[in-house]
Amino acid sequence: MTNWENQLGRKAAAVERADQQRDADIAAARLDGHSFREIGRWAKVNHERARSIAIRINGDSRTRAEQQEAG
Numbered sequence: 001m002t003n004w005e006n007q008l009g010r011k012a013a014a015v016e017r018a019d020q021q022r023d024a025d026i027a028a029a030r031l032d033g034h035s036f037r038e039i040g041r042w043a044k045v046n047h048e049r050a051r052s053i054a055i056r057i058n059g060d061s062r063t064r065a066e067q068q069e070a071g
Helices: 004-031 036-043 047-058 064-070
Strands: none
Touching: 004 036, 004 047, 036 047
């Protein structure tokens, strides 16, 4: 007999970890200079969602180069 509570709990935790890693990768890609439209297409999310993820994680929507130029 399957313990559905445990099985579904494990799968939900795996999905959460994957979502967190995707978000971290979105933020890193933005720092590396990629556009939100590119990132959104690659991650299968709307470009505005990619922007909000980058802001949440990086504290800024700008690329690393843009941040350095601004001082």
